[in-house]
Amino acid sequence: MARIELKEVSRIWEQAGKQTVGLKPMSLSIAEGEFIVLLGPSGCGKTTTMRIVAGLESATSGEVWIGDRCVNTLEPKDRDVAMVFQSYGLYPNMTVYANIAFPLKIRGMGREVIEPAVQRAAALVELGDLLDRKPKALSGGQRQRVALARAIVRRPSVFLMDEPLSNLDAKLRVSMRSHIKHLHHTLKVTTIYVTHDQIEAMTLADRVVVMSKAEIQQIGTPDDIYNNPENTFVAGFVGSPAMNLLEGQLQDGVFSAPGLRVPGFTSGHRGAVVLGVRPEDLAVSVASEAASNAAESATAVANHARVFSCELTGEATLVIADVGNAQTQQGQVSAQLGKQQLTAKADKSQRYAIGAPIALTIDAQKCFLFDAASQKRLRS
Amino acid sequence: MQRSKPLLQWLVYAALALWLIVASLPVIWTAIISLRDYVDAFSNPVKWSAPVTFENYRALWIDREFYRNFFNTAIVTLGTVSISLTVGCLAAYALARYRGSLGFWLLLIALIFRALPHSTLLPSFFTLFDALGIRNTYFALIFVLVAINQPFTIWMLRSFFMNIPAELDEAAMVDGCSRFQAFRRVIVPVMWPGIVTTGLFSFLLAYNDFLLSSALTNAEKMTMPVAIANSISAESEALLMQGVAGAVSITLPLIVLVVIFQRQIVSGLTQGAVKG
Numbered sequence: 281m282a283r284i285e286l287k288e289v290s291r292i293w294e295q296a297g298k299q300t301v302g303l304k305p306m307s308l309s310i311a312e313g314e315f316i317v318l319l320g321p322s323g324c325g326k327t328t329t330m331r332i333v334a335g336l337e338s339a340t341s342g343e344v345w346i347g348d349r350c351v352n353t354l355e356p357k358d359r360d361v362a363m364v365f366q367s368y369g370l371y372p373n374m375t376v377y378a379n380i381a382f383p384l385k386i387r388g389m390g391r392e393v394i395e396p397a398v399q400r401a402a403a404l405v406e407l408g409d410l411l412d413r414k415p416k417a418l419s420g421g422q423r424q425r426v427a428l429a430r431a432i433v434r435r436p437s438v439f440l441m442d443e444p445l446s447n448l449d450a451k452l453r454v455s456m457r458s459h460i461k462h463l464h465h466t467l468k469v470t471t472i473y474v475t476h477d478q479i480e481a482m483t484l485a486d487r488v489v490v491m492s493k494a495e496i497q498q499i500g501t502p503d504d505i506y507n508n509p510e511n512t513f514v515a516g517f518v519g520s521p522a523m524n525l526l527e528g529q530l531q532d533g534v535f536s537a538p539g540l541r542v543p544g545f546t547s548g549h550r551g552a553v554v555l556g557v558r559p560e561d562l563a564v565s566v567a568s569e570a571a572s573n574a575a576e577s578a579t580a581v582a583n584h585a586r587v588f589s590c591e592l593t594g595e596a597t598l599v600i601a602d603v604g605n606a607q608t609q610q611g612q613v614s615a616q617l618g619k620q621q622l623t624a625k626a627d628k629s630q631r632y633a634i635g636a637p638i639a640l641t642i643d644a645q646k647c648f649l650f651d652a653a654s655q656k657r658l659r660s
Numbered sequence: 661m662q663r664s665k666p667l668l669q670w671l672v673y674a675a676l677a678l679w680l681i682v683a684s685l686p687v688i689w690t691a692i693i694s695l696r697d698y699v700d701a702f703s704n705p706v707k708w709s710a711p712v713t714f715e716n717y718r719a720l721w722i723d724r725e726f727y728r729n730f731f732n733t734a735i736v737t738l739g740t741v742s743i744s745l746t747v748g749c750l751a752a753y754a755l756a757r758y759r760g761s762l763g764f765w766l767l768l769i770a771l772i773f774r775a776l777p778h779s780t781l782l783p784s785f786f787t788l789f790d791a792l793g794i795r796n797t798y799f800a801l802i803f804v805l806v807a808i809n810q811p812f813t814i815w816m817l818r819s820f821f822m823n824i825p826a827e828l829d830e831a832a833m834v835d836g837c838s839r840f841q842a843f844r845r846v847i848v849p850v851m852w853p854g855i856v857t858t859g860l861f862s863f864l865l866a867y868n869d870f871l872l873s874s875a876l877t878n879a880e881k882m883t884m885p886v887a888i889a890n891s892i893s894a895e896s897e898a899l900l901m902q903g904v905a906g907a908v909s910i911t912l913p914l915i916v917l918v919v920i921f922q923r924q925i926v927s928g929l930t931q932g933a934v935k936g
Contacts (some may be wrong), residue, residue, distance in 0.1 A: 296761060336830050356833040371850045383835040386845070391898030430835070
């Protein structure tokens with residue numbers, strides 16, 4: 281177990297005179313035993329960051345500290361890290377046993393040490409009866425467990441996991457996820473976990489590092505990331521279905537966009553803003569009844585929305601609605617221009633026909649405001 | 661469709677069988693007449709059966725001391741294969757993993773050298789080896805054969821290495837290997853079929869080489885193909901029959917080799933074909 285410290289670490293590739301920035305200078309400190317998830321879309325620098333920690337990639341600038349050693353000049357083998365790869369990286373010519381034993385064998389340990397260690401690691405991931413097989417004869421989930429066993433067998437001070445679940449089918453992914461969480465709870469080894477799947481990030485992490493465009497967007501607990509996004513990227517990336525982001529104007533505490541008016545903001549800010557609202561914070565109702573209520577209510581509203589699509593997920597009904605289509609509002613054919621779409625999470629019993637007029641109610645208290653130019657959060 | 665498929669299959673089998681006979685007849689006939697005396701071997705009309713004699717083999721191996729040629733070939737071939745595989749594996753691994761643009765040019769240059777006709781290189785080799793005083797040595801012949809063989813081995817091995825995901829090296833390095841240990845303990849075992857296949861090809865080149873071997877060696881260092889060619893073109897009935905026996909003798913090790921490494925060769929060739 282060890283602390284990890286990244287100090288102004290960056291990575292720039294140069295090929296044929298062209299520079300590609302893989303990672304802008306970033307700093308990050310990870311506490312002993314912490315489970316950190318690097319979350320972001322592909323090409324955001326998350327895997328590069330992990331590979332720099334592993335020593336498979338060298339940093340262009342900056343320092344990497346593991347425990348109390350600066351490991352910049354150390355080879356991967358000397359960093360005391362173990363890694364789990366996306367496509368497992370198992371040695372195809374060796375049996376499961378030999379695969380798990382390899383890290384110990386290469387360090388010159390004797391059979392009397394290796395044997396019980398392999399058995400223990402295999403038992404932890406429930407592989408006991410597969411030790412004589414070759415990786416070829418295993419299913420994807422079993423292969424991934426071999427990779428996990430190989431990582432834990434020598435009790436490294438850091439685990440690195442590079443999208444370990446993304447080659448598995450959905451059901452297996454959920455069960456492996458709980459395996460990994462349980463394993464971390466048992467072993468308490470500092471872990472860096474790379475994924476583009478926000479559910480994995482939310483469920484596994486002590487803290488999530490959201491990355492995009494080669495830099496960190498926000499660092500925080502899953503709760504923080506979800507309920508307190510720093511900018512529109514984090515707001516839109518975390519959460520499923522994604523947060524609605526609507527462009528409009530804020531004036532005197534009222535947000536307005538074509539077909540949409542949300543009063544009740546206390547922010548003194550005025551001008552172009554982006555309004556963020558999560559689908560579960562939008563209430564859907566039949567058009568006529570809402571229209572009359574909305575007049576008095578402070579928590580309004582898009583009165584003339586139309587159902588674009590209605591999706592049943594089982595636990596909820598997702599209503600995707602067009603708002604701000606001038607045609608519905610004024611009877612004029614003016615405009616796809618101001619048209620925006622909103623997704624609302626309605627009760628699972630609700631059903632709407634496509635094209636039906638509906639009203640949407642938004643509580644300003646549950647909305648997020650972002651500056652339209654900087655995309656940063658506006659706080660009142 | 662249901663009926664025409666078996667018919668087509670039979671036609672294919674028949675054509676293949678015919679081809680097998682046509683292709684193997686010269687080889688089989690050579691083997692048969694190597695066990696006859698000259699009169700029976702080349703009689704007109706052809707004799708389908710004749711008394712069996714091992715005289716040609718005895719004369720070749722004992723009187724003509726063909727074992728010396730065999731020994732020479734063995735040294736030259738083993739030397740060529742081991743050097744070109746060692747250099748080839750290291751170079752091909754590096755080129756397969758190297759991400760810069762220099763690798764492309766190195767491979768291209770290697771290809772150009774491979775494309776040159778062997779005979780164009782000979783005059784300069786003569787001058788060079790005479791100046792160094794190493795003409796008529798195993799070393800000189802092995803040196804030239806390796807040089808000619810190397811581009812091909814590098815290209816072929818590189819395509820095998822490219823098929824091995826870099827994750828495997830990386831897993832090994834994180835698990836505790838140095839780069840070289842990862843190569844030796846993880847990558848080479850996985851590569852083994854590819855190495856055997858490539859090794860066989862470079863074996864064949866060295867083993868069958870006539871042009872360079874005849875130009876760069878004298879009677880003492882002469883290899884099997886050269887000795888056989890000399891016998892056959894000698895316009896003596898006895899020597900011609902020894903040449904025939906020699907042709908069979910030189911083929912047998914190849915058959916043994918292919919039988920031994922059959923599985924690796926097939927998996928090596930298909931690996932290259934499917935993924936390469």
